[in-house]
Amino acid sequence: MGKFFILDQVTYCYPGSEKTGVCQVNLALKAGEFLAVLGANGSGKSTLARLCCGLLKPTSGQVLVDGFSTSKEEDLCEIYQQVGMVFQHPDNQFVASTVETEVAFGLENRTLSSQEIRAAVDEGLTYFHLDDLKTAEPHYLSGGEKRLLSLADLWVLKPKLLLLDEPLAMLDPGARKRINLRLEELRAAGQTIIWFTHSLEEVMAADQVMVMANGRMVWLGSPLELLRLPEQARAWGVSLPPVSQLALDLGISNPGLINLNELVSEIWKLI
Protein backbone atom coordinates (compact mmCIF):
# COMPACT_ATOMS: atom_id res chain seq x y z
CA MET A 1 0.00 0.00 0.00
CA GLY A 2 1.30 3.49 -0.87
CA LYS A 3 2.12 6.13 1.70
CA PHE A 4 -0.92 8.22 2.44
CA PHE A 5 0.70 10.88 4.59
CA ILE A 6 4.19 12.29 4.01
CA LEU A 7 6.37 14.83 5.80
CA ASP A 8 9.23 15.76 3.49
CA GLN A 9 12.07 17.73 5.16
CA VAL A 10 9.51 19.78 7.10
CA THR A 11 10.90 22.83 8.87
CA TYR A 12 8.98 25.56 10.66
CA CYS A 13 10.31 28.75 12.27
CA TYR A 14 7.88 30.90 14.28
CA PRO A 15 8.05 34.48 12.96
CA GLY A 16 10.38 36.53 15.15
CA SER A 17 11.68 33.49 17.03
CA GLU A 18 15.32 32.46 16.74
CA LYS A 19 14.70 28.85 17.77
CA THR A 20 13.35 26.50 15.09
CA GLY A 21 9.95 25.06 16.09
CA VAL A 22 10.33 21.98 13.86
CA CYS A 23 13.48 21.11 11.95
CA GLN A 24 13.80 18.84 8.87
CA VAL A 25 11.33 16.16 9.88
CA ASN A 26 10.78 13.28 7.43
CA LEU A 27 8.02 10.76 7.81
CA ALA A 28 5.75 8.50 5.77
CA LEU A 29 2.56 6.91 7.05
CA LYS A 30 0.34 4.26 5.46
CA ALA A 31 -3.43 4.39 5.78
CA GLY A 32 -4.50 2.57 8.96
CA GLU A 33 -1.20 3.15 10.77
CA PHE A 34 -0.94 4.45 14.32
CA LEU A 35 2.06 6.70 14.90
CA ALA A 36 3.03 8.13 18.28
CA VAL A 37 5.09 11.32 18.50
CA LEU A 38 6.83 11.55 21.86
CA GLY A 39 8.97 14.27 23.40
CA ALA A 40 9.46 16.68 26.28
CA ASN A 41 7.55 19.95 26.70
CA GLY A 42 8.73 22.38 24.05
CA SER A 43 10.19 19.65 21.82
CA GLY A 44 7.92 20.68 18.92
CA LYS A 45 5.01 18.21 19.14
CA SER A 46 2.16 20.74 18.93
CA THR A 47 3.97 22.70 16.21
CA LEU A 48 4.30 19.47 14.21
CA ALA A 49 0.62 18.66 14.83
CA ARG A 50 -0.40 22.10 13.47
CA LEU A 51 1.82 21.52 10.44
CA CYS A 52 0.23 18.10 9.84
CA CYS A 53 -3.29 19.56 9.63
CA GLY A 54 -2.36 22.59 7.51
CA LEU A 55 -2.93 25.15 10.25
CA LEU A 56 0.74 26.12 9.91
CA LYS A 57 2.55 25.99 6.58
CA PRO A 58 6.14 24.71 6.53
CA THR A 59 8.84 27.37 6.20
CA SER A 60 10.55 24.80 3.98
CA GLY A 61 9.73 21.24 2.96
CA GLN A 62 6.26 19.78 2.33
CA VAL A 63 3.35 18.11 4.11
CA LEU A 64 1.44 15.82 1.73
CA VAL A 65 -1.96 14.31 2.50
CA ASP A 66 -3.04 11.82 -0.16
CA GLY A 67 -0.87 13.77 -2.63
CA PHE A 68 -2.30 17.18 -1.64
CA SER A 69 0.16 19.75 -0.25
CA THR A 70 -0.64 22.02 2.71
CA SER A 71 1.53 24.68 1.04
CA LYS A 72 -0.88 24.94 -1.93
CA GLU A 73 -3.88 27.16 -1.29
CA GLU A 74 -5.99 25.17 -3.80
CA ASP A 75 -5.29 21.89 -1.94
CA LEU A 76 -6.32 23.11 1.52
CA CYS A 77 -10.05 22.46 1.15
CA GLU A 78 -9.37 18.78 0.40
CA ILE A 79 -6.85 18.55 3.26
CA TYR A 80 -9.29 20.04 5.78
CA GLN A 81 -11.78 17.32 4.74
CA GLN A 82 -9.24 14.54 5.22
CA VAL A 83 -7.48 15.60 8.41
CA GLY A 84 -9.10 16.17 11.80
CA MET A 85 -7.30 17.46 14.88
CA VAL A 86 -8.17 17.21 18.55
CA PHE A 87 -6.40 20.15 20.22
CA GLN A 88 -4.69 20.09 23.58
CA HIS A 89 -7.30 22.55 24.92
CA PRO A 90 -10.73 21.53 23.56
CA ASP A 91 -12.45 24.74 24.74
CA ASN A 92 -10.88 26.70 21.90
CA GLN A 93 -12.52 24.32 19.44
CA PHE A 94 -16.19 24.73 20.40
CA VAL A 95 -18.34 27.17 18.44
CA ALA A 96 -21.99 26.20 19.11
CA SER A 97 -24.22 26.72 22.14
CA THR A 98 -25.36 23.10 22.63
CA VAL A 99 -23.66 19.71 22.34
CA GLU A 100 -25.88 18.56 19.46
CA THR A 101 -25.52 21.74 17.39
CA GLU A 102 -21.79 21.55 18.04
CA VAL A 103 -21.60 18.04 16.55
CA ALA A 104 -23.79 19.16 13.60
CA PHE A 105 -21.68 22.27 12.91
CA GLY A 106 -18.95 20.69 10.75
CA LEU A 107 -21.51 18.58 8.87
CA GLU A 108 -23.45 21.66 7.78
CA ASN A 109 -20.63 22.62 5.41
CA ARG A 110 -21.01 19.29 3.63
CA THR A 111 -23.55 18.56 0.92
CA LEU A 112 -25.90 16.54 3.12
CA SER A 113 -29.68 16.62 3.64
CA SER A 114 -30.99 17.63 7.06
CA GLN A 115 -32.07 14.00 7.67
CA GLU A 116 -28.56 12.78 6.92
CA ILE A 117 -27.10 15.37 9.29
CA ARG A 118 -29.60 14.40 12.01
CA ALA A 119 -28.73 10.70 11.61
CA ALA A 120 -24.96 11.34 11.70
CA VAL A 121 -25.26 13.59 14.78
CA ASP A 122 -27.36 10.98 16.62
CA GLU A 123 -24.87 8.25 15.73
CA GLY A 124 -21.95 10.41 16.94
CA LEU A 125 -23.67 11.33 20.20
CA THR A 126 -24.48 7.69 20.94
CA TYR A 127 -21.02 6.43 19.99
CA PHE A 128 -19.38 8.87 22.40
CA HIS A 129 -22.02 8.46 25.15
CA LEU A 130 -23.20 12.06 24.90
CA ASP A 131 -26.95 11.37 24.43
CA ASP A 132 -27.90 12.69 27.85
CA LEU A 133 -25.95 15.90 27.26
CA LYS A 134 -27.51 16.83 23.89
CA THR A 135 -28.84 20.18 25.08
CA ALA A 136 -25.97 21.02 27.46
CA GLU A 137 -23.68 23.96 26.77
CA PRO A 138 -20.21 22.74 25.65
CA HIS A 139 -18.33 25.15 27.92
CA TYR A 140 -20.00 23.77 31.06
CA LEU A 141 -19.05 20.14 30.41
CA SER A 142 -16.42 18.33 32.50
CA GLY A 143 -12.92 17.85 31.09
CA GLY A 144 -13.65 14.27 30.02
CA GLU A 145 -17.00 15.21 28.43
CA LYS A 146 -15.34 18.06 26.50
CA ARG A 147 -12.77 15.60 25.18
CA LEU A 148 -15.54 13.19 24.10
CA LEU A 149 -17.33 16.08 22.40
CA SER A 150 -14.24 17.16 20.48
CA LEU A 151 -13.78 13.55 19.32
CA ALA A 152 -17.47 13.30 18.32
CA ASP A 153 -17.16 16.60 16.37
CA LEU A 154 -14.41 15.05 14.26
CA TRP A 155 -15.70 11.49 14.12
CA VAL A 156 -18.93 12.48 12.32
CA LEU A 157 -16.79 14.11 9.62
CA LYS A 158 -14.95 10.78 9.08
CA PRO A 159 -11.43 12.24 8.67
CA LYS A 160 -8.93 9.84 7.08
CA LEU A 161 -6.21 11.08 9.42
CA LEU A 162 -6.92 11.85 13.06
CA LEU A 163 -4.38 13.98 14.96
CA LEU A 164 -4.54 13.84 18.75
CA ASP A 165 -2.54 16.43 20.68
CA GLU A 166 -2.22 15.21 24.29
CA PRO A 167 -5.77 13.77 24.25
CA LEU A 168 -5.54 12.36 27.78
CA ALA A 169 -3.88 15.36 29.44
CA MET A 170 -5.67 16.88 32.40
CA LEU A 171 -8.29 14.14 32.64
CA ASP A 172 -9.15 12.17 35.76
CA PRO A 173 -8.44 8.40 35.66
CA GLY A 174 -12.09 7.48 34.92
CA ALA A 175 -12.30 9.87 31.98
CA ARG A 176 -8.90 8.73 30.67
CA LYS A 177 -10.15 5.16 30.67
CA ARG A 178 -13.38 6.04 28.82
CA ILE A 179 -11.57 8.11 26.18
CA ASN A 180 -8.90 5.44 25.79
CA LEU A 181 -11.54 2.80 25.15
CA ARG A 182 -13.08 4.91 22.37
CA LEU A 183 -9.64 5.53 20.85
CA GLU A 184 -8.87 1.79 20.94
CA GLU A 185 -12.11 1.13 19.06
CA LEU A 186 -11.22 3.75 16.45
CA ARG A 187 -7.82 2.14 15.94
CA ALA A 188 -9.38 -1.30 15.66
CA ALA A 189 -11.72 0.10 12.99
CA GLY A 190 -8.67 1.10 10.90
CA GLN A 191 -8.49 4.81 11.72
CA THR A 192 -5.12 6.37 10.81
CA ILE A 193 -3.88 8.17 13.94
CA ILE A 194 -0.98 10.38 14.98
CA TRP A 195 -0.95 10.76 18.76
CA PHE A 196 1.30 13.45 20.29
CA THR A 197 2.24 12.95 23.96
CA HIS A 198 5.12 12.76 26.45
CA SER A 199 3.82 9.47 27.92
CA LEU A 200 5.06 6.18 26.44
CA GLU A 201 2.47 4.26 28.48
CA GLU A 202 -0.39 5.94 26.56
CA VAL A 203 0.91 4.80 23.18
CA MET A 204 2.25 1.28 23.80
CA ALA A 205 -0.16 0.05 21.07
CA ALA A 206 1.41 2.33 18.41
CA ASP A 207 2.90 0.79 15.24
CA GLN A 208 5.73 3.31 15.31
CA VAL A 209 7.09 5.81 17.79
CA MET A 210 8.94 8.94 16.77
CA VAL A 211 10.83 10.87 19.43
CA MET A 212 11.37 14.62 19.08
CA ALA A 213 13.93 16.82 20.83
CA ASN A 214 14.49 20.52 20.06
CA GLY A 215 12.21 20.32 17.03
CA ARG A 216 14.10 17.42 15.45
CA MET A 217 13.23 13.77 15.05
CA VAL A 218 15.88 12.01 17.13
CA TRP A 219 14.61 8.42 17.09
CA LEU A 220 12.12 6.19 15.25
CA GLY A 221 11.19 2.64 16.24
CA SER A 222 8.58 0.52 18.00
CA PRO A 223 7.26 1.21 21.52
CA LEU A 224 8.98 -1.96 22.80
CA GLU A 225 12.30 -0.90 21.32
CA LEU A 226 12.00 2.44 23.11
CA LEU A 227 11.18 0.63 26.33
CA ARG A 228 14.53 -1.16 25.92
CA LEU A 229 16.23 2.27 26.10
CA PRO A 230 14.75 3.59 29.35
CA GLU A 231 17.62 5.92 30.28
CA GLN A 232 17.72 7.42 26.82
CA ALA A 233 13.93 7.79 26.74
CA ARG A 234 13.97 9.58 30.07
CA ALA A 235 16.74 11.91 28.87
CA TRP A 236 14.48 12.85 25.94
CA GLY A 237 11.74 13.78 28.42
CA VAL A 238 9.59 10.75 27.60
CA SER A 239 7.76 9.54 30.70
CA LEU A 240 8.02 5.79 31.11
CA PRO A 241 5.29 3.44 32.36
CA PRO A 242 5.31 3.67 36.22
CA VAL A 243 6.70 0.13 36.71
CA SER A 244 9.63 0.85 34.35
CA GLN A 245 10.22 4.21 36.00
CA LEU A 246 10.41 2.65 39.47
CA ALA A 247 12.70 -0.16 38.25
CA LEU A 248 14.98 2.42 36.66
CA ASP A 249 15.10 4.46 39.88
CA LEU A 250 15.95 1.29 41.85
CA GLY A 251 18.84 0.53 39.49
CA ILE A 252 17.36 -2.79 38.34
CA SER A 253 18.91 -4.19 35.17
CA ASN A 254 16.72 -4.11 32.04
CA PRO A 255 14.24 -1.78 33.81
CA GLY A 256 12.26 -0.85 30.71
CA LEU A 257 10.80 -4.25 29.94
CA ILE A 258 9.95 -5.30 33.48
CA ASN A 259 6.39 -6.20 34.53
CA LEU A 260 4.88 -5.69 37.97
CA ASN A 261 5.48 -9.28 39.21
CA GLU A 262 9.10 -9.18 38.14
CA LEU A 263 9.53 -5.79 39.82
CA VAL A 264 8.15 -7.13 43.10
CA SER A 265 10.53 -10.12 43.07
CA GLU A 266 13.46 -7.82 42.22
CA ILE A 267 12.51 -5.57 45.15
CA TRP A 268 12.48 -8.62 47.47
CA LYS A 269 16.05 -9.33 46.38
CA LEU A 270 17.04 -5.76 47.25
CA ILE A 271 15.70 -5.81 50.83
Ligand SMILES: Nc1ncnc2c1ncn2[C@@H]1O[C@H](COP(=O)(O)OP(=O)(O)O)[C@@H](O)[C@H]1O
Ligand atom coordinates in the same frame (compact mmCIF):
# COMPACT_ATOMS: atom_id res chain seq x y z
N1 LIG B 1 3.25 30.78 18.86
C1 LIG B 1 4.56 30.60 19.10
N2 LIG B 1 5.46 31.59 18.84
C2 LIG B 1 6.78 31.40 19.05
N3 LIG B 1 7.32 30.24 19.53
C3 LIG B 1 6.46 29.24 19.79
C4 LIG B 1 5.04 29.34 19.60
N4 LIG B 1 4.46 28.18 19.96
C5 LIG B 1 5.47 27.37 20.34
N5 LIG B 1 6.66 27.99 20.25
C6 LIG B 1 7.99 27.43 20.58
O1 LIG B 1 8.22 26.31 19.73
C7 LIG B 1 8.84 25.25 20.45
C8 LIG B 1 7.99 23.99 20.35
O2 LIG B 1 6.77 24.21 21.05
P1 LIG B 1 5.58 23.17 20.99
O3 LIG B 1 5.41 22.73 19.59
O4 LIG B 1 4.40 23.79 21.65
O5 LIG B 1 6.15 21.96 21.86
P2 LIG B 1 5.40 20.77 22.63
O6 LIG B 1 4.02 20.64 22.08
O7 LIG B 1 6.26 19.59 22.38
O8 LIG B 1 5.39 21.16 24.09
C9 LIG B 1 9.03 25.77 21.87
O9 LIG B 1 10.34 26.27 21.98
C10 LIG B 1 8.00 26.87 21.98
O10 LIG B 1 8.41 27.84 22.90
Ligand SMILES: [Mg+2]
Ligand atom coordinates in the same frame (compact mmCIF):
# COMPACT_ATOMS: atom_id res chain seq x y z
MG1 LIG C 1 2.14 20.57 22.98
